[in-house]
Amino acid sequence: xxxxxxxxxxxxxxxxxxxxxxxxxxxxxxxxxxxxxxxxxxxxxxxxxxxxxxxxxxxxxxxxxxxxxxxxxxxxxxxxxxxxxxxxxxxxxxxxxxxxxxxxxxxxxxxxxxxxxxxxxxxxxxxxxxxxxxxxxxxxxxxxxxxxxxxxxxxxxxxxxxxxxxxxxxxxxxxxxxxxxxxxxxxxxxxxxxxxxxxxxxxxxxxxxxxxxxxxxxxxxxxxxxxxxxx
Amino acid sequence: xxxxxxxxxxxxxxxxxxxxxxxxxxxxxxxxxxxxxxxxxxxxxxxxxxxxxxxxxxxxxxxxxxxxxxxxxxxxxxxxxxxxxxxxxxxxxxxxxxxxxxxxxxxxxxxxxxxxxxxxxxxxxxxxxxxxxxxxxxxxxxxxxxxxxxxxxxxxxxxxxxxxxxxxxxxxxxxxxxxxxxxxxxxxxxxxxxxxxxxxxxxxxxxxxxxxxxxxxxxxxxxxxxxxxxxxxxxxxxxxxxxxxxxxxxxxxxxxxxxxxxxxxxxxxxxxxx
Numbered sequence: 001x002x003x004x005x006x007x008x009x010x011x012x013x014x015x016x017x018x019x020x021x022x023x024x025x026x027x028x029x030x031x032x033x034x035x036x037x038x039x040x041x042x043x044x045x046x047x048x049x050x051x052x053x054x055x056x057x058x059x060x061x062x063x064x065x066x067x068x069x070x071x072x073x074x075x076x077x078x079x080x081x082x083x084x085x086x087x088x089x090x091x092x093x094x095x096x097x098x099x100x101x102x103x104x105x106x107x108x109x110x111x112x113x114x115x116x117x118x119x120x121x122x123x124x125x126x127x128x129x130x131x132x133x134x135x136x137x138x139x140x141x142x143x144x145x146x147x148x149x150x151x152x153x154x155x156x157x158x159x160x161x162x163x164x165x166x167x168x169x170x171x172x173x174x175x176x177x178x179x180x181x182x183x184x185x186x187x188x189x190x191x192x193x194x195x196x197x198x199x200x201x202x203x204x205x206x207x208x209x210x211x212x213x214x215x216x217x218x219x220x221x222x223x224x225x226x227x228x229x230x231x
Numbered sequence: 232x233x234x235x236x237x238x239x240x241x242x243x244x245x246x247x248x249x250x251x252x253x254x255x256x257x258x259x260x261x262x263x264x265x266x267x268x269x270x271x272x273x274x275x276x277x278x279x280x281x282x283x284x285x286x287x288x289x290x291x292x293x294x295x296x297x298x299x300x301x302x303x304x305x306x307x308x309x310x311x312x313x314x315x316x317x318x319x320x321x322x323x324x325x326x327x328x329x330x331x332x333x334x335x336x337x338x339x340x341x342x343x344x345x346x347x348x349x350x351x352x353x354x355x356x357x358x359x360x361x362x363x364x365x366x367x368x369x370x371x372x373x374x375x376x377x378x379x380x381x382x383x384x385x386x387x388x389x390x391x392x393x394x395x396x397x398x399x400x401x402x403x404x405x406x407x408x409x410x411x412x413x414x415x416x417x418x419x420x421x422x423x424x425x426x427x428x429x430x431x432x433x434x435x436x437x438x439x440x441x442x443x444x445x446x447x448x449x450x451x452x453x454x455x456x457x458x459x460x461x462x463x464x465x466x467x468x469x470x471x472x473x474x475x476x477x478x479x480x481x482x483x484x485x486x487x488x489x490x491x492x493x494x495x496x497x498x499x500x501x502x503x504x505x
Contacts, residue, residue: 003347039298041387047378092352178351185346200355201362208359 005175009099009168027097030088031081052080056219065226068118078107079219086167086211090204099168104160111222112156119229126230159221166214170207177203269398308361 011023034049056079057072065071082098089096097103119127131148132141181196266274284295304312310327318326338344 003345005348008348041298041383042379044302044372044375044379047375047382050378050382090356092356093349174352174355175348178348178355181351181354182346182348197354197358200351201358204352204355204359205363 005172005179008171008175009096011095023095024097027085027088027095030084034080034084049080052083056216059220060223063223063227064229064231065223067231068226068229071226074111075219075223078111078222079215082107082163082215082218083212086215087208089167089171090207090211096167096171098163099171101160101164104164105156108159108163108218109156112159112225115222115225115229116152123230130228130230155221155225159218163214163218166210170203170210174200174203174207308357308364 011020012018053076056076060066060072060075065075085096085098085103088094089098116127131145131152133144133148136144177196177200181193181200184193184196187193306312306315310331315327318330322329335344339346344350
């Protein structure tokens with residue numbers, strides 16, 4: 001078993017059973033834990049979930065997506081889903097699903113494509129007209145159409161790669177600092193060890209924030225794309 | 232979903248275990264068809280409580296679950312207190328710590344727990360959690376408790392307080408209505424007196440009318456007699472005068488005229504001498 005800096009993204013788990021699907025299936029356990037309720041009055045951390053829900057709901061209420069059926073539920077659920085997956089991936093030895101393009105693209109591509117197809121079937125001329133923003137000088141029109149269509153077509157890639165790259169970059173940085181830190185544990189000189197421990201701790205706190213923010217950006221961008229849907 | 236299943240299985244639990252259809256479909260106590268809605272609800276609640284908390288429940292072996300106010304006690308942030316209690320009887324106070332250190336040392340030295348970036352992540356992650364809970368833990372716990380208390384108050388406590396207040400208001404309004412109904416007696420007496428006064432005044436008006444009519448008839452009779460007498464008197468006077476005038480002879484007339492002229496001459500003489 002070779003361990004390199006990318007082995008934390010490896011879904012080959014040969015400790016329990018040699019079944020890679022278990023890694024993906026058990027990465028969803030965190031959703032079950034935070035969705036179950038036994039008591040009528042909630043636990044102490046329940047207002048945090050309400051806080052996330054209220055944040056993203058207020059964002060969706062300001063967009064056109066509210067008129068699309070079921071949009072609010074999808075985006076709120078997606079936001080909480082991404083937050084749980086991102087934060088769970090930061091726990092040591094826990095598989096991080098959102099650092100894989102498979103997960104990000106599976107979430108981003110259908111959402112973007114469904115908005116595009118829905119808009120095209122609703123009012124195709126409005127979608128095509130949206131390719132040319134108002135107030136542009138006339139000679140630039142051909143280039144603007146090309147640029148706008150490229151910008152629209154590249155959206156699923158940017159959406160998913162942004163999430164994947166942020167999460168995987170965070171993990172990779174933590175891995176790199178961790179490697180140096182474990183080396184410094186066995187070497188004389190406490191200063192470098194303490195410095196690296198403090199960097200590791202602070203970067204982990206930073207990664208908590210990045211996880212929440214990236215989930216918010218993912219959902220925010222989808223609500224903004226829904227605003228461009230023809231009315 | 233689990234919670235609704237848990238609540239429902241309290242009623243249907245034993246029936247489900249035996250594989251029969253549930254016996255209780257709706258709790259409608261006998262003789263409650265003509266009561267008020269609040270009384271019916273109270274009766275339904277009483278019947279449900281008899282089933283849930285009645286003598287058939289074995290609360291010794293299956294006690295009613297009560298939500299704990301605080302989470303279980305832990306040492307060092309994540310190790311439950313009852314693990315230490317478990318070790319205390321056998322090994323004393325330092326037992327669990329010895330066990331923990333020994334376990335970690337074994338894992339590390341036998342390279343079961345390899346010291347790689349994963350190990351570093353453990354230190355980093357728990358260091359981060361320790362730092363965050365020290366810095367913002369207390370404040371965040373207080374803020375979350377406040378929010379939870381607000382939600383609980385709005386959902387469970389305030390409706391009861393509001394219902395009690397509105398019930399008190401309804402009771403007060405009903406008592407006021409009963410008091411107002413008592414006042415209706417006085418109103419009725421006053422109306423009776425008013426009607427009696429009106430009757431009295433109408434009676435007196437009619438009495439006066441009767442008096443006026445009777446007096447006018449009597450006055451008429453009186454006038455009739457007066458007129459008759461006056462008529463007789465006038466007729467008599469006229470008859471007398473007519474008869475006297477007729478009885479004057481011409482000789483008497485000449486004599487009276489001579490007398491008058493003699494008197495006039497007598498009267499006119501003194502005027503001529505002055």
